[in-house]
Amino acid sequence: MEMEDWIESMRGGELVVIDEAGRSTVSQGQGGDLLDTENLTESITVEGYMLINQGRVSSEGQETDVSDVGVEDLTDGFIMVADESRVSEGLDTHKAKGEALLTTELAGQGFDKNREMIWSWLMKDEVSSIGIYGMGGVGKSSLATHIHNQLLQRPTSFKHVLWITVSQDFSISKLQYLIANAINLNLSNEDDEKKRAAKLYKALVAKGKSVLILDDLWNHFHLEKVGIPVEVNMCKLILTTRSLEVCRRMGCQERIKVELLTKEEAWTLFKEKLGHDAALSPEVEQMAKLVAAECACLPLGIITMAGSMRGVDDLYEWRNALTELKQSEVRPHDMEPEVFHILRFSYMRLNDSALQQCLLYCAFFPEGFTMDREDLIGYLIDEGIIQPMKSRQAEFDKGQAMLNNLENACLLQSYIRKENYRCFKMHDLIRDMALQKLRENSPIMVEVRERLKELPGKDEWKEDLVRVSLMENRLKEIPSSCSPMCPKLSTLFLNSNIELEMIADSFFKHLQGLKVLNLSSTAIPKLPGSFSDLVNLTALYLRRCEKLRHIPSLAKLRELRKLDLRYTALEELPQGMEMLSNLRYLNLHGNNLKELPAGILPNLSCLKFLSINREMGFFKTERVEEMACLKSLETLRYQFCDLSDFKKYLKSPDVSQPLITYFFLIGQLGVDPTMDYLLYMTPEEVFYKEVLLNNCNIGEKGRFLELPEDVSALSIGRCHDARSLCDVSPFKHAPSLKSFVMWECDRIECLVSKSESSPEIFERLESLYLKTLKNFFVLITREGSATPPLQSNSTFAHLKSLTIGACPSMKNLFSLDLLPNLKNLEVIEVDDCHKMEEIIAIEEEEEGTMVKDSNRSSNRNTVTNLSKLRALKLSNLPELKSIFQGVVICGSLQEILVVNCPELKRIPLFDPVLGIGQIPLRRIQAYPKEWWERVEWGNSNSKNVLQPLCVLQEALYY
Known part of the structure; x- marks a missing residue:
């Protein structure tokens, strides 16, 4: 398993979609690579990388297949829904490759019926093309999106799922290029349309049995002109369009019309989007029903209108809204008037010029464009839409609040890629409305x-x-x-x-x-x-x-x-450069500058943001003093030569005020791909405080290392001189540390050596990641006979995620007496630890070391609790014999992965309410098949209950 994949699994998470009501749902699918931070950042911002459906397109136009990148993709890609029938165990059933798309919950009995009908057609060999049609805003694309994601979630015979947004500006060549980009085929050097079609046809056939979804098709075309092989065992086609005639002329074998909601369904959806806490008086409710009726039973209109009226309980305001809605202008023929006047009304109801300008500004980006919130906020600041404030953080907070308002009004759709790091997109009809408003203004x-x-x-x-x-x-x-x-x-x-x-x-x-x-x-x-x-x-x-x-x-x-x-x-x-006295933001990251000339930085006295990191090597150290005297600086990303250089900055008397956010790199770029990756993937406008060290002498027990007291994340790589990081500086002086990463430190043996006088450290830590530490054998050791038990302090009391990989000297992960401290632990991942025998071990007190208990049967009555554990992932542990000799109560467990752990005979997991084997699992992933057949799980009936959740995929491997 590659280092980058582990880092990504440590930092990433599941894709969370926020619908119009503000509820979050987990979007399953090939989720691992979606969180590749810098690549995704580039793909969803305007800086040269665009998200083209199923892949990432680089600035050179080349796509990376998101389903082939690493272990986390395999982990997140094999998902089984709890209510599915038993999974086929043959080789012909697997998860299709693709990337889950943003979805929203849809109302109405017709939606579920349509989804089930389309799914049944897809499973029939005789059906190769399906048309979904209906008026704008009725939910065609949303229905197709649910089908797309369902194809990723359920094992089927399809190998790939491709989503292409076509839109009004259709041409054969444009469609060819869009599909080519989605399958990583370079057609940029081919000018002849027929030759492009031949190459595209050949490439699609080579992909195997696939589903191609063409969204928002306005005109028919001949499939052979594009190069689409729509045949049973090659490529099935699903298209969405506003015209039944397009479905007919495209030769769709099955067609389904997405109808309007019934009045009852429309009112139910309207109330839902108003908010579950909305308690309306009878008079207001009657007026709200009239407003809802003006939405013509169109889901998009209902969702948008309800969003704009959320929180309003005044009868006069509802009555005025109804009057204005009835009088609002109707847009031209190229958009349904039933939708347009609702969208226009919602825009006008923002009642805030900055909010309106923010919404309109989004229309300058392409249709279907997915963008970082922070990047858009940066533009809003540049354009003066967000007025200058006391600090950059205040400006970004203002921008986040503005975007939240637009999402609450259902005018933008948001999803979370990472904690506090959201992206958004705009519905194409809302974008059309915004463009028209821009042209009017x-x-x-x-x-x-x-x-x-x-x-x-x-x-x-x-x-x-x-x-x-x-x-x-x-x-x-x-x-x-x-x-x-x-x-x-x-x-x-x-x-x-x-x-x-x-x-x-x-x-x-x-x-x-x-x-x-x-x-x-x-x-x-x-x-x-x-x-x-x-x-x-x-x-x-x-x-x-x-x-x-x-x-x-x-x-x-x-x-x-x-x-x-x-x-x-x-x-x-x-x-x-020295003349730019008003410069607030200067980013010199990842370039080949030979040096930073003396005297420039002191002239940039208004700088609030400064990033200086060479692509290779580092700048001369004498610039540290100049940098320290920037009195207005709030954010600093800087690369120091070594720890002495870093210490010189920390001790500088000119550093008069604490930074709001920083990323300090100590070491050299361009020589360590892992370091480059960590720095490359770190977002710049998320307000954090992080230090990253590479190939430094930190000293035994970290005695050469100093840190800012407010550091929240620390990464240490290839620092080979330390055997432990104990109760000395820097950790006892870093009370805010929440994330700790260490990799390829050859001498490190333990994190902490506890003694009677040890202070509490790592008490605020939430994420711990350890990788490729060849002599590391235990998290905590204890010195002296008077050492108090671990549960008497708060070490690891806030730990949520623990990832251990390639630590060949570890035999056990936890001692039993450490477990009470781990009451907040949510994720455990252990990979490639060849001597690991037990996850939770009972400690032999007289030796102070964890050993295998000879009396296993007596320990089966021992009960311990990991109440918040959501995921347990164990892989490539050839000596692992036990998770725990007793029973582990874990009422929150949703995911288990066990791959290549041949000696593991028993899964001792228990839910106190549902019973043994009845924990609320959503998915189990196992390899090989023989292991699953012989592993003991609770009572004899447990495995039968859990069988539908388990993917027994012969191709699943690490």
């Missing part, structure tokens, strides 16, 4: 993901244009003939045109009003000289311009507040 140009190879024509560059978004196209150059006269243009997105190599000097000549310019993820080697005259520029994004080696002087750009130079090829900073 001011002239804009939005041509995104259109595969444009040239800039729009001169006639489209109106003199009064305010914002232009041309992101994710195929522009290769901006020639000298293009010099738009747009003095009012304030925002220009050219990012993610990954083939853009040249911008002529004439282009910026008449764009003097530009404030926000995004050229990220382009192939430009340099910026033209005219760029230096953009004196009103406040934000410049050049992230992932990996060929960029030259930027002209920035001396005139005195208004610049944000400069993002991540992952460029710059070896020297641009001239004039």
Whole structure:
């Protein structure tokens, strides 16, 4: 198992979808790689990576198959729903590869009926194409999404599930490229449509039996022109469309219409989305029913309208809402008027200009675009939609509150990728409404993901244009003939045109009003000289311009507040940097700068955010003092040469105020893929405090190591001189530490050596991850006969997640007397510990070491409790004989994985309410099959009860 996969499993979690009512649900599927933080960050932001359905597309246009990346994908990918019938044990049944999509709960008896009907058709060999049709906002895409995720969750004969959003701007070539990207096929060098079709056909056939879902199809086309092999044992097709005629002309063998809700169902859904705590007076309820009736029984309209009225209990306000709703304008013919006037009304009800502007701003990104909340908030700050506040954290808190309001109003949909790190997307109908409102308010140009190879024509560059978004196209150059006269243009997105190599000097000549310019993820080697005259520029994004080696002087750009130079090829900073006295944000992460010239940092006195980490090596140490004197600094991400360099910063008298957030790396990048990965995956706008060490001399018992007192996360790798991390500095001075990671530290034997005078350490720790520690044998050792029992202190009292991997000297995980401290433990993962014999061991007091008890039968009556344990994952433990010799009460256990543990004979897990073997499991994963057949589980009937939950997949391995 690779280090990156373990790190990801430690930091990641299940995908949680938040529906319009604010409820969270776990989205199952190939979840592991979805949490690959930096790749996902890039895929869902505008900086060059876009989420294309089933995979990640890199800035070069290449997809990574999310189902083939590592152990966590296997772990999260094999899921069984509790009410499923018994799983086939043959080789022809398996989980399809793909990535779970965002879903919402849908109301109405028709939804379940339609879902069951479509599923039955999919299971029939004679049906190869299915059409789902109905009016806009009725729930076609939501129905298809549930089918898509169900295909991932249930073992079937399908190998892959592909989701493609087609939309109105359909063309054969665009559809070919979308499907090709989803299956990791590069068609960029093939101009001939027929040859593309042949290559696509061949690639899809090679994928094996698959399901292709085409969402939002507006026009019919010939399958062979695209290269889609719709045949029983090749590719089954599901399409959603607003037209029955499209279903017919596409040759759909089965067709199903998604009907409107009944009035009763509509009112039930409306009440549900108002909130379960909404207690309406009879008069208000009657008025609310009239408002609900105006939603024409359309789910999208009901959900959006109820969201906008959530928390309103005043009769006059409901009556006014009904009046306004009846009088609101009807949109043009390209969107159903029944939906449009509801969406428009919900937009108007925001009653906050900043909220309205925030919603409209989302429309500048492509349809179906999934975006980091933090990235959008950054844009809102750049644009002045979020007004300057006392701190960056306050501004981001304001932005999070704004997005929460939009989600509560059901105008944005959110999901959680990581604790406190959300993403969102906008429904295509809401985006259409927003675009229309934008065009009403001011002239804009939005041509995104259109595969444009040239800039729009001169006639489209109106003199009064305010914002232009041309992101994710195929522009290769901006020639000298293009010099738009747009003095009012304030925002220009050219990012993610990954083939853009040249911008002529004439282009910026008449764009003097530009404030926000995004050229990220382009192939430009340099910026033209005219760029230096953009004196009103406040934000410049050049992230992932990996060929960029030259930027002209920035001396005139005195208004610049944000400069993002991540992952460029710059070896020297641009001239004039010292003149940027208003700069608040400077990101130099992952570049090739030779040094940070003396005297620049002190001139950037307004800096609040600073990130300096070279792609390889590190900067000269004398800049530490300059960095320490930045009085306004709130966030610092910095790479120190060694611990003495780090200590010099910590002890500097110029560090007058504590940072709100920091990420300190001590060691060198570019020589350790694990270190690079950890730093690369760390989000920048989540407010945390983290220190990461690589290949440093931390000293026996950590005596050379000092930490900030408020550090919340610590990672130590390849520090070979320490045998333990005991009751000395730094841990007794780090009371806020919540996450601890250690890997490849050859001499480490234990974390803690407890003595009578030991202080309580690791008492706030929530996540512990230990990997590839060849001499590590125990979490805690005790010195001296007077050492008090472990449960007398609070060590590990808040621990939630424990991951141990490749620790070949460990024979036991816990001692029995440590268990009372682990009352909050939720996840246990142990992998590749070849001497591990027992998970919970009874300690032999006279020796102070954990040993195997010779009287196993007497210990079977011993009962212990892990009441919050949700997941137990054990793999590649050839000597593991016992989880515990007694019984473990674990009433919250939902997931068990046991792979390659041949000596494990018994699963002693018990629920005090439901009984032995009746714990609330959702899934069991096991390998090999023979192990499951012989393992003892509670009483003789337990295995029969649990059999439907178990995936006995011969191909399941670590």
